[in-house]
Amino acid sequence: MTPDDIADPLRPLQYVTDGLRGGALTESDPGITPLVRTHRLLNGTCPFAAILRQDIFDLCDHIDSLAGAVPDLSALETAPCIERWCGVVVEDLPVLVGLVTGHPRLRQGARTVTSPLVRIASDQGWARTFSRYYRLGRPDQSVFTALLAEGRLRSGARRFDIPDLGGWA
Known part of the structure; x- marks a missing residue:
């Protein structure tokens, strides 16, 4: 992909x-x-x-x-937030990369690659990955470049554009 x-x-x-x-x-x-x-x-x-x-x-x-599916308010209230994010194709699957807070398994501010991205409602401030919902903070494509430079993404990773419709947390 x-x-x-x-x-x-x-x-x-x-x-x-x-x-x-x-x-x-x-x-x-x-x-x-x-x-x-x-x-x-x-x-x-x-x-x-x-x-x-x-x-x-x-x-x-x-x-x-x-x-x-559309998340109910309680699902979004407890969902982790991903800041400075962008869409990336990693190992042939679309994902989000960014800094996460409120994740049940990751430390606050951890740089992360999500599970495959199923749906994103950027105008409503949320995304659904294969494993969970995320609240969306502000997008920032520079996180992709930083993660590549640090070797945290494989060299074959490619950024893809997600329409900027607002709705950020």
Whole structure:
């Protein structure tokens, strides 16, 4: 996946679900196997069993479900906040990179790469990744350059544009 493959920057995994359903992508394409394994872990099934066609359809349905959901106020109140963020394609999947606060597993102000980005509602100040919601602070594309320079992103990582619609925390 390259930034050019992202037809809808507000719903970047649509490329993956469309490709899997249409046969343009398979489980052997980069990024797909980790998504299937993560989906299986979330469902309490064995992540390393052979990937079946039904697993692909289940993954697509799960991504569509996440992308179609709108968080309620309580979900956003407890969601971590990502500041100085931008959209990046890392290992063939779209993610956000930035500084996070209020994350249940990361220290305050940690530089992070999120799980794959499913949907972003920048005008409403939130994003949905494969694992959680994030409140959006101000975007800052310089974080991408800094993380590359520090070696915290692989050299193949590529930034992609997310429309600046305001709504930042």
